[in-house]
Amino acid sequence: MKGERQTAKGKGQKCGRASRAEYLSIFAFCLLPFAFCVSSLPSSVFAGSQSALEPAGPQSGRIISLWWLMFYVTGAVFLIVMGFLVAALARSRRPRGGASADAPDVRPDAGRERRMSRVVLAGIAGTVVILFVFLVHSFLTGRALDSVAAKDHLTVKVTGHQWWWEVQYDNQTAAYVLTTANEIHIPLGQPVLFKLTSTDVIHSCWVPNLHGKTDLIPGHEAVTWVRADRAGTYRGQCAEFCGHQHAHMAFTVVVEPYEKFKAWYDSQLAPAPQPSTPTQARGQQVFLSSPCVMCHAVRGTDAGARVGPELTHVASRGTIAAGTLENTRGHLAGWVVDSQKIKPGNRMPPNNIEPADLQALLDYLQSLK
CATH class of the missing domain: 2.60.40.420 (Cupredoxins -  blue copper proteins)
Structure with missing residues (x-):
């Protein structure tokens, strides 16, 4: 019987050690997203022409300062909570008195209750303080966003x-x-x-x-x-x-x-340049005699519709189709012939243009700088 109890005790200790290892593994796994986020900041999220973390003006600077405050505070709270969680899970269960090692100890402990009450109250107070700081900082950030207003603008x-x-x-x-x-x-x-x-x-x-x-x-x-x-x-x-x-x-x-x-x-205020080659002149006539003039305007010509984008200096833009494509001859040709294949649902219908007329039209559109 004594040998059986020792064997059971040994198994229980092994089980306890295994459980603690599992808890520590869970804690480490929970830290992975936070560690990855911090380690990747310098190389990825800062760079780019569409990054909120790379402010180029006072308004975006105010917004990102608020974001960083929230990021670091909530990150610290996350680490503290995870630390308490692991400490609670990995803590050895030492039976008191004659209680069995396999039975939970449910006897009241006044000291433990007082300690837990202090922890809960501290957590509530900390949460209130953090939320109040966030509230004040958010209010000040909102007021500062219009601080650049000026008469000369x-x-x-x-x-x-x-x-x-x-x-x-x-x-x-x-x-x-x-x-x-x-x-x-x-x-x-x-x-x-x-x-x-x-x-x-x-x-x-x-x-x-x-x-x-x-x-x-x-x-x-x-x-x-x-x-x-x-x-x-x-x-x-x-x-x-x-x-x-x-x-x-x-x-x-x-x-x-x-x-x-x-x-x-x-x-950009200047009217569209006049065609400088016979091919461009032919392209202008193709444009003015096509359905294009029912939606688009080219200042300096009879095309004056305002349904679609203004094209007076379209060749000076870096992209077409609202940032969908680079402004190249090939992309422009595909967009003119059948924009629905590129951007389904847009209001520009397909255009059945003869190849020679299409090339002349492209020459004309690419001259609008």
């Missing part, structure tokens, strides 16, 4: 369509009002007031490097201030599901010194 109206962006630079002088599409240029270090609306469904404008998300609601004009303090090209995206091609509704924000911005703006 640029005003840009952005209108969301399924699935592209209309961009209009407002000016008190009508001759200086500029309309373009899917590409926004702003001067470095100058406050910009964005007026945002939609013509069909709810969209959401988000340039992670510059600001948070702002919804575009039909019949309502939202306003937001942006100031970019670092030159570069940043990618924006619709961040509200708006239909089948929601993922292909992107745009580009180009931040450049004021001199370069002024030169770009003046060139």
